[in-house]
Every structure is written in structure tokens, then in C-alpha cells.
Amino acid sequence: MKITVTVNAVDHTRDVEPRLLLIHFLRDELGLTGSHWGCDTSNCGACVVWLDETPVKSCTVLAVMADGHRVTTVEGLASGSQDSASQHGASQDGASQHGASQHGASPYGADVLDPVQEAFAECHGLQCGFCTPGMMMTARWLLDNNPAPTEAEVREAISGQVCRCTGYENIVKSILRASSRTIPGGS
């Protein structure tokens, strides 16, 4: 089937098998290997990307279901990076609240990172890095919808995802740190 998916604000048209999973479309067809495959059963969340404005586990979404939709992956989180688009994550009314640009260039690289990315590095919210893209995509969604979550709300938000390295403690800290920067007027 021929499908067109807008991934990180770039249109991609491909002829795919109907059974092709979205995660394999992103990784094998488009070469966007930042999203990871981990379990096949929707338990681990290493494959979380956004389908339009909603995080989905892309191992249980068919690529054809994304036809005509927008997909945002970890490669689209930072602005100015090779695969990103300036409008990534912006909801249709343009009300995206996070403004990576307000922080200027990151000490972790030349591009302008999302506050979630910065916070994960600052708070040691990752070790092996395999769950990290999915965790960050969920974190970005949470903060867009709930700019000042409680710790319990953060834990609930990532409870459908598995990390084997951090015991979640520093992931939770990272998201709370990012939230303090996301709120207008936050530190």
C-alpha cells in the first residue's frame, strides 16, 4: 500500500506491506533508529512516538494506520537537529508551551535541545539509553498537557514503560526538572 506519513514535519511516501509495523517503518524504511523495539507486547514502551498529538507504542500500530497523520519521534525533539522540524510537537492551534529556544544552545551539543532532553542528561535520567527516547516522548506529552505535574502524576504517566537501569528515580527527577523549565516563568 502506498502511504504518506509526515514524520518530524517531513512528508514520506512509501509503498509498504499492510502488516508493516510503524516502528519498523520508522527504523527500517526511514532510517530513524532513535525509537527502539523492545517487547512486541506493548509492555515496555521503548517504541513510544507521537501519532499526531498522542504517544503511541509504535510496535502495535501498523504503518498504514499512520497514513495521512503526523508522527513525531525522538529525532524531532531538539530543534536544529538533522531530522527535526521547527514545529515539532506543536499542537494544531500552535499552543505548544515548551520553548526549547529560550534556553539557547545546550552544553550537550550544538543543537537546541528540548528541556526534557537537557533534564535527562542533567539528572542522570538514563544509563544504557535504550528506553530513553520513549520515556522522553511521553515526558514531553505529559508536560504539554500538564505543565506542572506532581511526582505521582509523573510516575503514572510513565507507568506503561519499562526502564531496566535507573529504577525510575532519576527519570522522575528529570521530568520534574523539565517541568520547572517548561512552565512560563519557571526557573
Added chain:
Amino acid sequence: MAYGSHPRKEDARFIRGQGTYIDDITLPGMLHGAVLRSPLAHARIESVDTLAASAHPKVAAVFTGADLRQRGMAWMPTLFGDTQAVLATDKVVFQGQEVAFVVATDRYAARDALELIDVEYEPLPPVMDARKALDAGTSVVRDGVSWGDDPPEPPRNLRTNRIFDWSAGDAAATDAAFAAADVVVSCDMSYPRSHPAPLETCGALASFDPTTGRLTVWATSQAPHAHRVIYAGLTGIPEHKIRVVSPDLGGGFGAKVPVYPGYVCAIAASMATGRPVKWVEDRSESLMSTTFARDYHMHGEIAATSSGRILALRARVLADHGAFNAAAQPSKYPAGFFSIFTGSYDIAAAYCEVTGVHTNKAPGGVAYSCSFRITEAVYLVERLTDMLARRLSMDPASLRMQNLLRPSQFPHVSPTGWEYDSGDYPRALSMALSLAGYADLRREQAERRTRGEYMGIGISFFTEAVGAGPRAHMDIMGLGMADGADLRIHPSGKAVLSISVQTQGQGHETTFAQIVASELGLSVDDVEVVHGDTDRTPFGLGTYGSRSTPVSGAAAAVAARRVRERARLVAAALLEVSSDDLEWADGKWQVRGDPDSGVGIASLARAAHSSLELPPGVDGHLDASAVYNPPNLTFPFGAYICVSDVDVLTGEVRVRRLIAVDDCGVRINPMIVEGQIHRGLADGIGIALMQAITFDSSGNCLSGSFMDYLLPTALECPSPELGATVTPSPHHPIGAKGIGESATVGSPAAVVNSVVDALAPFGVTHADMPLTPANVWLAIQGRPAGDT
């Protein structure tokens, strides 16, 4: 000082999704492999028909055991001297065992073709209960009939499921101590089979170049140099023409130490087709076929005086090794380091016996951050100590404090021969009790019990022996466990350190840069760490058993100190003084007492590469290398306390608090150290409460997905409360001891002790893991786990 919570160098790529894991690598012309696995735990293979699969338009080749036999690759050595089938030739011995391998032009087609392979099996009775494996009349897993001429050596244990009998300690002295004791407490306990379950599964990408005869293997490997040795033996390609690259690893925890049949299949397929072949297992394959952990059936006894002085310890263990003996551990230790089972206590006599048996389950046994079976040993002694306290009506904290080794007793030789290097155990336990507010917790517990609420307080004290190890005693496949480090200093003073160990998330690129930076007065950013590529790194046995910092970290420090000494000679020439007149201060060589004369490594590197005239015998440049052969293991320790609440109606356990005081000696990067502790504490919750790899009596694995093999999430894991003491290892160059496994080793016992403590009013003295709601409820009813 470069030590401290330095941000991690590796994060820059990971937060951008730019890590390179095995399945991220694609080569031109690459084929995708898939493994056909046995649906049966024990069966003879009557026939394998691959015609239809071979005819699939996208299939490039299909391989059976018979095909690999022609290449001499149907069998491979395990890391413990056994021989494991790569693809079964005429018998399968566990469900999920590799039977055939398909390579196709895409991963979906490879899977499709598996469906086209027709295998006829003649089922055999499976051996699923280790406790019955040695019974007369039980079928024999390794019956020696089916092996033909394939294994390089005949199976050692024909006609029996017994693999080994092994013992440690003084049986007579232990018996005498038991006979004289006021109190003896005993218990049968099992440490269930679990799986490390790194979030990234295992895989390999093999690329054989027929023109040059060179083989490159990218593989999820915690031990790339050990893998190269195995690949060389299997393929006949000499080691210098094999390059093993371990890319970014999405966790390992021991699961990525062994060579798996899929890796060998990828290599064989690449050699046969002349094209790169990638194989990555799926989650079910991972849980069903790659290395398990634990599976120890233990009978423990503890003897004491009526006042609570522990006199002796005895253990009899039945170890379920599965169908092949593939335990990844030093060859002289068939039960790993289990014999350190006297733990942290001053116990005069101890004796343990371990019998290893084959069953029709996947091979493995030493994995999941177990420090070579110290996990099982700590669990045994910490459970028994709690049971003894209950019997004596003593507080478990007081009983432990009374029996802990004193600082003055170090170095301490345990009754089974381990020489503990250093420790201050009472201080760590006191700190943990204080952090927990132990007395208040006991008051709260008593008060809640009056209201029918059941909270438990569980303590665990552990001592690990890590950093394997001294070459004279420790080897894997005959390879001594010393590791190398190469340190190159560029003319500008920037450094590149090459190491043999392999990070799986531990942050070696940062920690090892900190070690070198600290030794040489460099900035951490000026040290680049190279790892995971046998073409670019010195030989060593890799990362497991918490050995990276104890062994390879020491090698890095020694190499850096050699650089420093070379720089001293250059400094003497540059400053026109005798090198004896120089001292190292503030990261510079200076004339004694004259800080203004100080010259740093950057200037000395420039001088060492310049035309500066150097003394006879000094050739210039500053590069140095080292091989570190540890004089002893290092002995991290810690005190953990778990507070849990048990709903006695549903059996649900809620871990409320986890307090952990760890002493891993000098902490190079405390942020990374604490992160590792966080992980192990989560492991403790998972292992104690949720996780087990189980089978039905027909041999079907009941834990083949994350829907059945439960992992803790952010909702089960409370924020840990950490404390630290620092007792430097006296024999390690920088006093570090290793931390990667401490919390996984120490915490399950604390969690279980808390649950059993909560259930004390019901007369519960022990309950086996995993303490799922069903098993807790059964314990309250006085029934064993799994009783239905």
C-alpha cells in the same frame, strides 16, 4: 580532582536518539536471519524438511544442524567448558532451542519462511523438576546418544543428569559446632529462576569478506575479546582476522556475556553467502532461550547460642543449570562464589555442598547482576539470620549488630577461605538504622498491628566479592581474568584510553576518563575512552561480576601512573633538574617546594614529542599500557532496609521505603554510583515480588513475554533513600571496590524479610519468592508458594 558527579559523556548521543545499538546497524546487501525454535522441551528430531522454506522467493539460505555440522559449527563451547548445540542435530533439550536458521532479504520474510520448515519430533519425557533430576528412572537430558561425533570432547556426564558435586568449608568442624549449639534453625528455600531481561534483546551482525578472509562481528557482547576467542575456534579464522565490535548495549546485566547460537548462525550464514547477516532475537526468544539466573534450591541451617551468637552455618544446594552447563563464571568455581555464604558475620565454622544438575530448561545460571552467585548466598544467610532472630525473640537488627565482623578483624579470612579486604560493617548498619528511623518504625508497626494493618521491616546486610580476579585462581575458558589498558597521550596532552571492558549503561566513557584525568591532572573532557572493539582495545575479559572498576579501572590508573612517571623524566630534562628533585602536585611536576616551576601533562606531552634532548634510555612520547592482575577480589558491602505494607486480604505487597547504605570504597562518580544502586533496588522489588521464569510439567515456558514475566514500573518503585560510607580497598590502586551489582545482590533479602516480618502475626517464618499476591495469600494460609 576529576572525581565527582561529572555529567556523562555518552548522554549527548543517547538523548538525541543517536545511540548505535545492534539493530540500528545496516550494511549494504545485508540479509536478515531468523531462528526456528523447538516447541518441545525434550524430543528427538526425526526429520527437518527445509525445501519449501528454501523455495521462498526472498530466502537466500536455510541452515539446519546437519548443514552446520559440515562446517564444523553445529556445536560451540560454553563459557563453562560444556558444549552446546548451535542448531540441534538430532535431539532438542529445551523449549526454544535452536533448530534451523533462515536468512532472507527482509526480517518479515525470514519469519515467514520459518513457518515453511517442517520438523518431525518424537517427544521424550522432559525433566522439569531439578529435585527429581537424579531419581532413578528419570530420563537423561544429556544421554550421550545423540551427540555423534560433533562435540570436540565427549559429554562428561553420560547417563546421568548430575553435572557436579562441589563443597567448601570444614564439614567436621561445622557438624561439631552444630552439635554444641543451643539453637538450630533450618529452612528450605528456593531462589527462583529469573531472567536479566535487558530492554534491548541480544543480536549479532556478521560480515565475512571472502577476499580478505576477515570476519567482522557486531554483537551484543559484554565480553568482546572472549567472544573473539570462541569465534576463532569455531570458524578456523585466526584471531587477528576477526574483529568483534560491541556497539551501544541496551543493558546487559549478564545476559550479554555468553555467545548464543544465533550469533554463530549469523557468522556461518555470512561465511556461506558472502553477505552480511543480521540476527536479532525477539522478546520471547530472549526470555525462553538466553541466559537465565538463579534457580537454586537451598537447604540452610544456622546454629547459635541462646544469647544470639552465631556459631556455624551449613547449606545444601541443588543447582538447576538447564540443558547445557553455560554458567559464565571462573572455571574453578562450579557454584560461582556461593561459598562466601557466611556473609558479613563472624562465624567460626561453615560448610556447603552444591550439586549441579541438568534439566530440560534453557542454559545459563550466572547472570542478572548476581556477582557469581553471591546473590543466592546473601539471600540464604540473611533469611536464616532473620529466622534465628524470630526463634530467639531478638530484634533482627540487634542480632546482626552482635554478629557482624568488626573493623579490627580485617583482613578477615572466612571459614570457606575468602579474604575480605576491608570493611566497617557496624557503621554501615548503624547508618541505615538511623536513616530508616528504625525504632520509630518498630513502634509504628506495633501500633498498626493493633489496628489490623500489617507493615514489615526487613533488613539485609551483604558483603560481595567482586573484581574477578587473580589470574592464578580465576579464568574463563583458560583465559586468566586480567585486563589491559592502553593510554595514548597526544602531543597536545589530549588522551585516548582504550579498555577491554564493555559498558552497558554504566558510563565507562565518563568514569574511566575521570580516573585518567585525576591521575594526570587533565580535564575530563580531554580524555576519550575507546571500548567495545577488539581491533582498537587491549585484551581483557569484559564487564560482569562488577569487575570493570576493580580490574580495568585499576589497569587505567596504573597506565596513567606510568605516563606520569614518563612525564617526570621529560620534566626533569625540560627543567634541567634531577627527576629525584621533582614532585607531583596539583596535576603537575614541579621542583620540590616550588609550585611556580610546575609543568602539566599538556606541556610535557608537547616536550616529549619535540626535539628536546632526553636522557639516555628515554625515547620520547608519553604513551603507556598496563595489564592488571588483581591481587585479590574487592569486597563492597552494605546495609539495606525495606519497609513494606501487606494487604492480608489480597496478598498485595506495597514497598513503601527502601533505605540503602553502600560502601563501594572510593566513589569516582557518585552520580553514576547512585544510579547503579537505584537500579539494583528496583531489581530487588522485581525479583522478590514479581519475576520468575516458570514451566509447566510438559516443559512449556510460562514466562515468555513481558505480560507473564513482570518487571517493576515507576509505580512499584519508591524513591530510594541512600547513605554512603567509604572504606577504600587497601589493595586497589584507587581504593575502589565496584558497585554494579551490590543492590541486586543485597536488596531481595531485605524485601522478603520485610514481607515475612509483616506476616509474623500469622506465624509465617518463610515464604518463597516471588511474593506475588497469590503466594503471599498462600503463605498466610500456611501453604507453600505455587500451591494450587
